[in-house]
Amino acid sequence: MDLIFSLIINGLATGMLIFLLASGLTLIFGLMHVLNFAHGGLFVWGAYAGVFSYAYSGSFIVGIIVAILTGLVFGFITEKLIITPVYGNLVQQILITLGFMLVLQEMIKVVFGPNVVAVKVPELLAGSWQLGDIIIIKYRIFIIFFGFIIFGLFHYMLTRTKIGLVVRAGVMNSEMVQALGINIKRIFLVVFMTGSALAALAGVLFAPYSGAIYAELGMEFAIMAFIVVVIGGMGSFQGSLFAAILVGLAGSFMAYYVPYLSLAVNMIIMVVVLIFRPQGLFTTAKG
Amino acid sequence: MNKPILLSRSNIFLFIIVLALIAFPFVMDSRTLTILVTQILIFGILAMSYDILLGYTGIVSFGHAMFFGIGAYCTAIMLNDFESTIFVFIGSIAVGMVIAGILSFIVGLLTLRLKSHFFAMLTMAISGLLLVVAEKWRSVTKGNDGFTFKAPEVFKDRIVFYLVVLALIVIVFIVLKRFVNSPLGRVLIAVRENEQRTKSLGFKTLYYKVIASVLAGVIASLAGSLYAVSLRFVNTAVLTMEITLDALLMTIIGGVGTLIGPLVGAVVIESAQHYLSGLARDFPIFERWIIFFGIIYILAVIFFPKGIVGTIQAKYFQWKDKKAQLNVVPLSKNKESSK
Amino acid sequence: MMESLLKLDNINTHIGQYHILQGVHFEAKEGEVSVLLGRNGAGKTTTLKTIIGLTPATAGSVTFLNQDITKKPTYDIANLGIGYVPEDQGVFADLTVEENIKVAMRKENDESKEKLEYVLNLFPDLKKFWKKAGGNLSGGQKQMLAMARAFVNDSKLLLIDEPSKGLAPIVIEKVMEAIVEMKKQTSIVLVEQNFYMASKIGDTFTLIDDGRTVRHGEMKELIEDDELKHKYLGIG
Numbered sequence: 001m002d003l004i005f006s007l008i009i010n011g012l013a014t015g016m017l018i019f020l021l022a023s024g025l026t027l028i029f030g031l032m033h034v035l036n037f038a039h040g041g042l043f044v045w046g047a048y049a050g051v052f053s054y055a056y057s058g059s060f061i062v063g064i065i066v067a068i069l070t071g072l073v074f075g076f077i078t079e080k081l082i083i084t085p086v087y088g089n090l091v092q093q094i095l096i097t098l099g100f101m102l103v104l105q106e107m108i109k110v111v112f113g114p115n116v117v118a119v120k121v122p123e124l125l126a127g128s129w130q131l132g133d134i135i136i137i138k139y140r141i142f143i144i145f146f147g148f149i150i151f152g153l154f155h156y157m158l159t160r161t162k163i164g165l166v167v168r169a170g171v172m173n174s175e176m177v178q179a180l181g182i183n184i185k186r187i188f189l190v191v192f193m194t195g196s197a198l199a200a201l202a203g204v205l206f207a208p209y210s211g212a213i214y215a216e217l218g219m220e221f222a223i224m225a226f227i228v229v230v231i232g233g234m235g236s237f238q239g240s241l242f243a244a245i246l247v248g249l250a251g252s253f254m255a256y257y258v259p260y261l262s263l264a265v266n267m268i269i270m271v272v273v274l275i276f277r278p279q280g281l282f283t284t285a286k287g
Numbered sequence: 288m289n290k291p292i293l294l295s296r297s298n299i300f301l302f303i304i305v306l307a308l309i310a311f312p313f314v315m316d317s318r319t320l321t322i323l324v325t326q327i328l329i330f331g332i333l334a335m336s337y338d339i340l341l342g343y344t345g346i347v348s349f350g351h352a353m354f355f356g357i358g359a360y361c362t363a364i365m366l367n368d369f370e371s372t373i374f375v376f377i378g379s380i381a382v383g384m385v386i387a388g389i390l391s392f393i394v395g396l397l398t399l400r401l402k403s404h405f406f407a408m409l410t411m412a413i414s415g416l417l418l419v420v421a422e423k424w425r426s427v428t429k430g431n432d433g434f435t436f437k438a439p440e441v442f443k444d445r446i447v448f449y450l451v452v453l454a455l456i457v458i459v460f461i462v463l464k465r466f467v468n469s470p471l472g473r474v475l476i477a478v479r480e481n482e483q484r485t486k487s488l489g490f491k492t493l494y495y496k497v498i499a500s501v502l503a504g505v506i507a508s509l510a511g512s513l514y515a516v517s518l519r520f521v522n523t524a525v526l527t528m529e530i531t532l533d534a535l536l537m538t539i540i541g542g543v544g545t546l547i548g549p550l551v552g553a554v555v556i557e558s559a560q561h562y563l564s565g566l567a568r569d570f571p572i573f574e575r576w577i578i579f580f581g582i583i584y585i586l587a588v589i590f591f592p593k594g595i596v597g598t599i600q601a602k603y604f605q606w607k608d609k610k611a612q613l614n615v616v617p618l619s620k621n622k623e624s625s626k
Numbered sequence: 627m628m629e630s631l632l633k634l635d636n637i638n639t640h641i642g643q644y645h646i647l648q649g650v651h652f653e654a655k656e657g658e659v660s661v662l663l664g665r666n667g668a669g670k671t672t673t674l675k676t677i678i679g680l681t682p683a684t685a686g687s688v689t690f691l692n693q694d695i696t697k698k699p700t701y702d703i704a705n706l707g708i709g710y711v712p713e714d715q716g717v718f719a720d721l722t723v724e725e726n727i728k729v730a731m732r733k734e735n736d737e738s739k740e741k742l743e744y745v746l747n748l749f750p751d752l753k754k755f756w757k758k759a760g761g762n763l764s765g766g767q768k769q770m771l772a773m774a775r776a777f778v779n780d781s782k783l784l785l786i787d788e789p790s791k792g793l794a795p796i797v798i799e800k801v802m803e804a805i806v807e808m809k810k811q812t813s814i815v816l817v818e819q820n821f822y823m824a825s826k827i828g829d830t831f832t833l834i835d836d837g838r839t840v841r842h843g844e845m846k847e848l849i850e851d852d853e854l855k856h857k858y859l860g861i862g
Contacts, residue, residue, distance in 0.1 A: 086589060
């Protein structure tokens, strides 16, 4: 029982981090059909910028804020410099965002050094609670909690505010949104920057969770996020939460029971989804 | 009317280059240089196979390394476990090609019906999965540490191996050139230009795309086999994204959809890699040479999407058109067409 | 005569490599229903899309309220007061009727509330299904939602693409009534295959064939001209 409980906690925490990464990716794709292969680069930049400013200032909150700002700034630069010039050309977009991913990854090594950086859990969140037989690691609960708050916040924005409605409408039919007098490119820039900030946030939250960060992390996590986006349905915010938790839990249980299948399981879920529901689990047809 | 003349002229040009390449190791007695050129040729084969996908069919695969890796591992394992003879070597190439062919057939059938971004992601994920499997399956692959093996006796002489690779690249080039100029290749180009339209003309585009991906996979496996023998060593690096990216860079920088372009790209990238990593000993910044490449690559995608060969070709045709126009077309009509 | 509200002069439009429009002339006057007629594939839908800027013209000019809007982006054109109801209605399927309308409302003040009330009276069904997802509406309801949405979007001119398509005759009657009613508030450009509907509510007509304007005139003239109808519309 205690084992299953901690596996669930593990899976949820990982799932939440992937969700933060995937939710931005899915909205960026849904709105402008841009598949951003550089998204993982923003994850590592968030992790490094956050961790270094956390170490410098001694405050994890500062680290989180710096990570988010890094995400926003990098998101702005990426959209303006990388996405806009090749807008509408899918193959070029894939190629160029991947190239930018490489640059971001290597720049990490130049700016922060090529070595693995160890990260400690902030004091307030360190340690664990004991409930009978069950040991609960505080930081994991923090991630899950944080993830749900972010989900709630964005869910509220997407369903209750005008800009949220416009974003969702744009995902469904971007031409029509423009024909209603809304400059979708400006909306897209906002979404892109927000998505990048979420990726950077995921990075800085991930750092103490794993205890170590390195430049190649971005690519590894980006692949997970892509899998999640495909499973949940491109453009679906709820879908990305569901799929991220699914992938997180599956990974956590498999890692314990059938370790060599732990990575394969996500692939298998994705392949099954693609065969039976290629549009993903949560996407409805355009109407 | 111009085409056959142009083709034969460029054929003569290629012929001269091949002759020069044959003569090269005998003229320049440098082991490092021979190894470098061998490496260039091997990656040239890989890049050409990638061009079949990207340049001629218009699909972006991020999983090309898996076929390269399959070839490399087949050859390495067979040469290590059986006798290290030329026959085993040939057999291992064949086995690698068959496995790569089957795998690319299955992957293609499963993924090519999807839109290009799904395809790109899926190939990335599948090849990532294969890499993980290879890293976990240490009894066979020895993981990231890899293992060394003996190359067949004849290849002890680097020049012999070089000439074999050269012969193979010429064969591959001719085969691929024939392929892209065949009716089948024309359909692929039609798929690249407008898949929907090709479909509505009654072509089963999936079928053609699968053929292209199988061909590309098989050739990539050949390149992998040669690569393993050239190093006499193999580890999981042959399955990494970097291999795919190398092929991608070479194709883009050289010029997509030209076949010659990827070869030019291979020359540029491989020699730059070689010299820049040499420079890194004196100037540490060059350790991060990927950054320069990434930036050049990004700029190339934006400003120079046709690549080196593509741009030269376009310029050449432009010049040719102009000349033809000046000679034939009356002035008034010339004005009309230049509008 | 009244000032022309919208004017298309020798419009040429390419989609990809195809030269779809090759010389469309068209004029819409204030307070009128101007109907674009022509066979399937003649270029009527593309004409509307060119006006709203979704497929910008490659040559010629579009003038709206004495402003050249040929090269303007779609959202600017919409903001000048052109509303668009596409052939597939473009209803946001996952959004409710209310949310669909909310996306279209530029601001919330007395004037916009008045407009909203007006369309809801015009289309009582929308009020009934206020919280229903757009994707779950019937074809006729979707059409009404799309028209209401374009109307509350502060439009001085509505472009409506084949509103009768796929609707039952009784629903078509309702849509027609609504258009006649809306005409009191705004001008309308209508693309219509259904000649009965076009002839009943149209004031002027423009015949397009093979991407060119072939005839322009009062609807009365067309109704009486059997030869013209036969030649370009295959009726009469």
